[in-house]
Amino acid sequence: MLIIVLAAVVTAIMSGCGKSDTHSQADGKVNVVTSFYPLYFFAKEIGGEHAHVVNLIAAGVEPHEWTPKSRDLDAASKAQLFLYNGAGLEGWVDNFLNGLGSGSQVLTVEASKGIELIQGNPEHDHDHEGAAEEADDHDHDSEEGGEADHSHSDLDVDPHTWTSPRSALVMAANIRDAFVQADPANKAAYESNYAGLESRLRELDDKFTQGLAGFERRDIVVSHQAFGYLCRDYNLNQIAIMGLSPEAEPRAQDLLEIAKFVKENGIPYIFFEELVSEQLANTLASEAKVDTLVLNPLEGLTPEQEKAGEDYFTLMERNLENLQKALG
The missing domain is CATH 3.40.50.1980 (Nitrogenase molybdenum iron protein domain)
Structure with missing residues (x-):
């Protein structure tokens, strides 16, 4: 019985580690x-x-x-x-x-x-x-018990x-x-x-509009196809290594096509994000002989960003700086 109780306590501690107490209520x-x-x-x-x-x-x-x-x-x-x-x-x-x-x-x-x-x-x-x-x-699909199908x-x-x-x-x-x-x-x-x-x-919005307006290059290569709305609103084109779900696996043919596009169009950087592996972005960058930069989809903070007091605005402004670097 004691083992069961201890296991339950450890599970509760581990499940709450690193997040707000989602059981808490405030009167x-x-x-x-x-x-x-x-x-x-x-x-x-x-x-x-x-x-x-x-x-x-x-x-x-x-x-x-x-x-x-x-x-x-x-x-x-x-x-x-x-x-x-x-x-x-x-x-x-x-x-x-x-x-x-x-x-x-x-x-x-x-x-x-x-x-x-x-x-x-x-x-x-x-x-x-x-x-x-x-x-x-x-x-749109979900399975029983709240498990999502991320296909x-x-x-x-x-x-x-x-x-x-x-x-x-x-x-x-x-x-x-x-x-x-x-x-x-x-x-x-x-x-x-x-x-x-x-x-x-x-x-x-004004910073993005003005800050991205003067560049002749409009193409960005990203690891995760998460920037369609940003590209639509500020007249950019995204070419994605992976799909809407960042765990999606690209075909070898897709990677070759993107590498060819990068080389032929003089793309200087390939963007990756912090919350998923950057291995594919690094592999493609190495193949195309270009560097990598972060473009943050703001799906969540890393523990380091949370500790440093980063927020939606600071990360979006850094995105703008990196976009300007990649387009320049």
């Missing part, structure tokens, strides 16, 4: 549960002192690979707001919402609602030659809406509206906090 505040980092950041900014926000996914965990546990369902069922991206990012969300139970009073909000989604999946035909790849895999070839919509400040503006407005609906008594505070966030996002 007198709107309790909010978010599915991944950008929503957590926007909710914290808008909710301010009136909100207690916890994020389901720990720092350093890639959200495409994550599935909820029973403790996550318990936390969401006790909250007043549950915010998820939608557009197929959370393949587990349908079963998760069904599991909240009839007694739950949680308001569920799809933050990407109202954004013009990028349709189509270029992985279906593997056409990389000289073409901009603007669509990402989007997984990238099944996706047909790009879920990575938050990588563009213009889409982030829509998401932030949806989150503001959710707070007002859940807690109308503090409407003025939420609208004031949103106005500050909106101003910063519009300033970021």
Whole structure:
């Protein structure tokens, strides 16, 4: 019996390591549960002192690979707001919402609602030659018990809406509206906090618009096809090594075609991201005799970034700097 109890304690400690306590509740505040980092950041900014926000996914965990546990369902069922991206990012969300139970009073909000989604999946035909790849895999399917099927070839919509400040503006407005609906008594505070966030996002949009306007080169080669919205809004073309889900495996033919494209078009850098292996990006860069740079899809913070106080804005501004370096 003692062994069983100790095992349960160790499991509980390990499952909570490195993340916010998703069981915690705060009296007198709107309790909010978010599915991944950008929503957590926007909710914290808008909710301010009136909100207690916890994020389901720990720092350093890639959200495409994550599935909820029973403790996550318990936390969401006790909250007043549950915010998820939608557009197929959370393949587990349908079963998760069904599991909240009839007694739950949680308001569920799809933050990407109202954004013009990028349709189509270029992985279906593997056409990389000289073409901009603007669509990402989007997984609508989920399995029993909240386990998601992340088969990238099944996706047909790009879920990575938050990588563009213009889409982030829509998401932030949806989150503001959710707070007002859940807690109308503090409407003025939420609208004031949103106005500050909106101003910063519009300033970021201006920085991207002006900062990327003057370059003749418009092609970027990325490890993970996560930047369709950013490319659409700022007139760039992404050529991706892997698909919408970063665990997608490219064919050898695809890698050869991308390497050829890099060489023929003088692409100086291949972008990789921190939360997934950079092996393929490094291999391709070595083959094409170019260097690598980070382009962060902001799906989550690394533990080091979290400790250093990095956030959506600091990482997006670094993305802009690296894009300017790659396009120059």
